[in-house]
Amino acid sequence: MGKIVSFSNQKGGVGKTTSCVNIAAQIANKGKKVLMIDMDPQGNATSGIGLSKSKIKKTIYEVIIGKCDVKDAVIKTKFKNLSVIPATIDLAGAEIELHDLQEAGEIEIDFIKEAIKSISSEFDYVFIDCPPSLGMLTVKALSVSDGVVIPMQCEFYSLEGMSQLFNTIKIIHQRFNPELRIVGILLTMYNGRLTLTNQVVSELKKYYADKLFKVPISRTVRISEAPGYGEPICYHDPYGKGSLEYAAVAKELMMRI
Ligand SMILES: Nc1ncnc2c1ncn2[C@@H]1O[C@H](COP(=O)(O)OP(=O)(O)OP(=O)(O)O)[C@@H](O)[C@H]1O
Numbered sequence: 001m002g003k004i005v006s007f008s009n010q011k012g013g014v015g016k017t018t019s020c021v022n023i024a025a026q027i028a029n030k031g032k033k034v035l036m037i038d039m040d041p042q043g044n045a046t047s048g049i050g051l052s053k054s055k056i057k058k059t060i061y062e063v064i065i066g067k068c069d070v071k072d073a074v075i076k077t078k079f080k081n082l083s084v085i086p087a088t089i090d091l092a093g094a095e096i097e098l099h100d101l102q103e104a105g106e107i108e109i110d111f112i113k114e115a116i117k118s119i120s121s122e123f124d125y126v127f128i129d130c131p132p133s134l135g136m137l138t139v140k141a142l143s144v145s146d147g148v149v150i151p152m153q154c155e156f157y158s159l160e161g162m163s164q165l166f167n168t169i170k171i172i173h174q175r176f177n178p179e180l181r182i183v184g185i186l187l188t189m190y191n192g193r194l195t196l197t198n199q200v201v202s203e204l205k206k207y208y209a210d211k212l213f214k215v216p217i218s219r220t221v222r223i224s225e226a227p228g229y230g231e232p233i234c235y236h237d238p239y240g241k242g243s244l245e246y247a248a249v250a251k252e253l254m255m256r257i
């Protein structure tokens, strides 16, 4: 069984997708078999890996509503050892449809959980890119995960959201998934010259010192432009700062889980 790791934070635009794509590609490039599941209707991880959403037929949405076998939704990317189950905007309706199908008794409650568990046996790692909410898609992802990585920016409001996120993780751990644990908090778009950044980091260290990944991810132009080329940073700018930092985080992640 491969390890299943979700990238989650209900706050938007904190670097969940960027971290999921780049860590997945980095670990795959180093020789592990990796599956990335796009669990966000925005489909950013799908386009970030170079897939054209208009050409995709089978997505995680079809898997969730039971219209497609999970194996048939897996697409091999052009990057070494990296496969993906894509998402498109169709996924936005899944929450309501799943509820209706469950009411009508047409679908098992844990259908998506079983699908992800079964496909994980074919990979070393499965990384799930979660949407910016704590709704059904995130709950499903966390319910099937061995671990969660929490990307966050060093801003005041980031700290406010943390306790809510930790509470949700605790509830899922208690009710649905005793395996779930926090792999780490990853600081993204980091700029150590800012006073606020240092204040937030020292706050975080007070409460979550053991959870912080040792290397933060700096804010760089190369990281932000890479998805426009449909390339993870380890291919787009292999020797750049962003690539080296993501490589260090990927290494630490593999030691942690
Ligand atoms: N280290 C970085 N340096 C520069 N830009 C970055 C970095 N990390 C992420 N970004 C940019 O910040 C924006 C938000 O990142 P990303 O889409 O990964 O966040 P997200 O948490 O997945 O967002 P959402 O909540 O909408 O899913 C993107 O435009 C991305 O390119």
Ligand SMILES: [Mg+2]
Pocket: 016, 017, 018, 040, 044, 129, 130, 131
């Ligand atoms: Mg995202």
